[in-house]
Amino acid sequence: MHRVESCDNLLVKAYILLPLVLTAFERDAAIMSAHLRTPAPYVEVLRSAANEVVADLRNVRAEMRSRGLKVYEQNRLDSGVEAKYLCRGYHERMLLLDDVIAAQAALQMRRYLGLEPSEHTG
DSSP states (O other), X not given: OXXXXXXXXXXXXXXXXXXXXXXXXXXXXXXXXXXXXXXXXXXXXXXXXXXXXXXXXXXXXXXXXXXXXXXXXXXXXXXXXXXXXXXXXXXXXXXXXXXXXXXXXXXHHHHHTTOOOOSOOX
């Protein structure tokens, strides 16, 4: 049985989570633009954070290529997101539950916004 290294798991997890964080920032920027009286400073912060996410996602993809990792299928399930991927020739599977996704995405978003981690996310 092939054991995926923890670094590989972290890369695949980032590959799944970062696009979700990016989507949240873009969605929130659109909402703020439409509903705030002076949205520019808030939207600028969100766009700056989104640009950092894009750069990190680019780096994750490059690192995955160099380590022989390739996500070839992602499925949205009732309980979360399932990713199937190749790890140096071996087929692997990762399941991220919705609760884990929400918690990890909130932590990542706080980090990109320059905020301290908090017990009170949400």
